[in-house]
Amino acid sequence: MARKVTTRRKTINTVFAWMIGLLIFFPILWTILTSFKTEAQAISDPPVFFFFDWTLENYAVVQERSDYMRFLWNSVILAGGSTVLGLIIAVPAAWSMAFVPSKRTKDILMWMLSTKMLPAVGVLYPIYLLFIKLGLLDTRIGLTIVLMLINLPIIVWMLYTYFKEIPGEILEAARMDGASLKEEILYILTPMAVPGIASTLLLNFILAWNEAFWTLNLTAAKAAPLTAFIASYSSPEGLFYAKLSAASTMAIAPILILGWFSQKQLVRGLTFGAVK
Amino acid sequence: MDAATRPFRWHRNFSAKVAAIPMIITAMVVFVGGTVWTVVYSFTNSKLLPREKFVGLDQYERLWGSSKWLISLENLAIYGVFSLIFALVIGFLLAALLDQKIRFEDTFRTILLYPFALSFIVTGLAWQWILNPDFGIQHIVRSMGWESFTFDPLYNPDIVIYGVLIAGLWHETGLIMCLMLAGLRGIDEDIWKASRIDGIPMWKTYLFIVIPMMRGIFITAIVLIASGIIKVYDLIVAQTGGGPGISSEVPAKYVYDAMFLSQNLGQGFAASTMMLLTVVIIVVPWAYLEFGGKRQ
Numbered sequence: 001m002a003r004k005v006t007t008r009r010k011t012i013n014t015v016f017a018w019m020i021g022l023l024i025f026f027p028i029l030w031t032i033l034t035s036f037k038t039e040a041q042a043i044s045d046p047p048v049f050f051f052f053d054w055t056l057e058n059y060a061v062v063q064e065r066s067d068y069m070r071f072l073w074n075s076v077i078l079a080g081g082s083t084v085l086g087l088i089i090a091v092p093a094a095w096s097m098a099f100v101p102s103k104r105t106k107d108i109l110m111w112m113l114s115t116k117m118l119p120a121v122g123v124l125y126p127i128y129l130l131f132i133k134l135g136l137l138d139t140r141i142g143l144t145i146v147l148m149l150i151n152l153p154i155i156v157w158m159l160y161t162y163f164k165e166i167p168g169e170i171l172e173a174a175r176m177d178g179a180s181l182k183e184e185i186l187y188i189l190t191p192m193a194v195p196g197i198a199s200t201l202l203l204n205f206i207l208a209w210n211e212a213f214w215t216l217n218l219t220a221a222k223a224a225p226l227t228a229f230i231a232s233y234s235s236p237e238g239l240f241y242a243k244l245s246a247a248s249t250m251a252i253a254p255i256l257i258l259g260w261f262s263q264k265q266l267v268r269g270l271t272f273g274a275v276k
Numbered sequence: 277m278d279a280a281t282r283p284f285r286w287h288r289n290f291s292a293k294v295a296a297i298p299m300i301i302t303a304m305v306v307f308v309g310g311t312v313w314t315v316v317y318s319f320t321n322s323k324l325l326p327r328e329k330f331v332g333l334d335q336y337e338r339l340w341g342s343s344k345w346l347i348s349l350e351n352l353a354i355y356g357v358f359s360l361i362f363a364l365v366i367g368f369l370l371a372a373l374l375d376q377k378i379r380f381e382d383t384f385r386t387i388l389l390y391p392f393a394l395s396f397i398v399t400g401l402a403w404q405w406i407l408n409p410d411f412g413i414q415h416i417v418r419s420m421g422w423e424s425f426t427f428d429p430l431y432n433p434d435i436v437i438y439g440v441l442i443a444g445l446w447h448e449t450g451l452i453m454c455l456m457l458a459g460l461r462g463i464d465e466d467i468w469k470a471s472r473i474d475g476i477p478m479w480k481t482y483l484f485i486v487i488p489m490m491r492g493i494f495i496t497a498i499v500l501i502a503s504g505i506i507k508v509y510d511l512i513v514a515q516t517g518g519g520p521g522i523s524s525e526v527p528a529k530y531v532y533d534a535m536f537l538s539q540n541l542g543q544g545f546a547a548s549t550m551m552l553l554t555v556v557i558i559v560v561p562w563a564y565l566e567f568g569g570k571r572q
Contacts, residue, residue: 020370021388027391028390047416092296093300096291096292096293108296112303117499118311118506119528119548119555120506121527122311122548123307125313125326149306153303212396217536226395227397231514241411252395252398255393259390260386266393267389267454270454271455271458272496274492274493274496275455
């Protein structure tokens with residue numbers, strides 16, 4: 001409701017908005033700050049905010065104790081790989097649903113999406129068994145495929161909604177000019193849908209990055225990503241909060257930074273395309 | 277090439293089918309295949325490995341006789357109902373209060389969405405700390421002079437699930453608020469003018485005109501929150517580990533524990549079948565009402 005508002009009201013509003021923003025951001029900020037404190041300062045009484053001796057010691061300890069770079073690399077490969085793989089399968093599927101719909105298209109789409117509502121534990125053991133049989137347990141390839149599969153319905157659905165906004169006449173015109181099907185998808189449709197594809201990519205990357213259920217259950221050491229890395233700090237290190245914070249910060253930093261530099265895509269993606 | 281000739285049309289439709297097939301097959305094999313497999317084996321007495329020795333409903337009888345399972349269900353119900361209500365109400369109220377252009381809006385929205393962009397594992401750990409009586413909120417309030425202040429949900433079996441709920445709400449409320457803001461922006465200015473001229477009180481305008489108009493946004497929000505509720509496993513593992521005792525167990529964790537910790541596969545399959553059944557009972561009628569009517 002863009003009603004008439006005074007400048008004063010507007011300022012109050014902005015201040016209020018940012019207070020909420022700060023409140024929501026506080027736990028993240030606090031975690032990041034704590035990661036630079038010594039263990040003693042982390043639990044000091046009263047708590048210290050900015051005026052403490054900043055130290056990188058926790059990061060060094062965490063890196064030394066559990067090779068952060070390996071987990072990071074696994075996370076990048078798993079999230080990136082599953083996103084690319086998902087896109088390769090989803091783009092043609094979304095194209096066919098958006099531009100060559102059949103009577104069943106809506107049903108198939110709904111059904112695909114409904115699988116996201118099913119509890120993952122229902123298929124955990126069959127997939128676990130399959131992984132043992134195929135020797136995929138604790139491998140990046142296996143996990144990439146699983147992550148791709150669980151997010152596929154969302155990718156297809158989001159791409160479908162974005163493709164829907166593209167007028168079919170443009171594709172028709174391209175076809176009139178003799179473009180083949182491959183060219184039509186690759187050179188006409190895809191470039192036009194770039195903003196939508198970018199948001200979908202980012203959403204899928206974040207979802208795969210954060211996936212804990214499957215990564216905790218299907219990996220041991222070799223293919224474990226950052227979610228497993230932090231989870232390993234949760235119980236035995238219970239009281240070493242500065243180190244725990246350093247580990248958490250290292251795990252969330254890539255997402256925070258990535259999100260900061262692609263704010264528009266982040267908002268579109270994380271709201272599943274509802275915020276344009 | 278003449279685009280209107282039949283062979284091309286046929287080729288095009290054929291390609292469309294082929295293009296959708298990989299997706300349909302993978303979804304079919306993984307979700308339907310896996311689910312059916314789980315349901316079938318829930319009628320066996322599989323222990324460490326799946327065995328085809330069928331024992332009828334034994335596993336289900338044992339399941340419903342287990343206090344851990346009943347606690348799990350109760351927790352999920354509390355978590356589910358409250359996170360749905362609170363996330364929607366808080367998200368909508370905050371959005372309504374802020375319903376104007378805010379400076380640095382993209383940045384503001386990004387910050388609102390940050391919690392949702394983090395893994396539940398991180399959320400769980402952060403809140404485990406904030407709610408820790410020795411360092412967190414309780415400690416800070418006490419050190420400000422209110423010595424008897426007690427707020428230790430994670431150490432109190434009666435209210436531990438509400439401690440998890442707070443973390444869950446933090447995780448998703450920003451997202452809901454963002455959605456609601458976008459929804460409110462989409463409401464036509466004239467609606468507000470008309471209701472003001474008619475002298476309809478503001479709250480009535482919201483309740484009877486604006487909210488029904490935001491139906492689509494509400495559905496998106498509900499679907500997102502609901503899929504978060506089903507996924508609550510990660511949060512519990514990171515924040516409480518199911519404790520103290522078994523007071524914050526949830527069904528997904530019950531299944532996991534049965535399968536991998538107590539080597540009781542059949543029991544785990546039975547529990548996941550029950551979860552599946554619950555989802556189906558809730559989702560199918562709703563989906564039918566919501567989407568079934570729009571077929572034409």
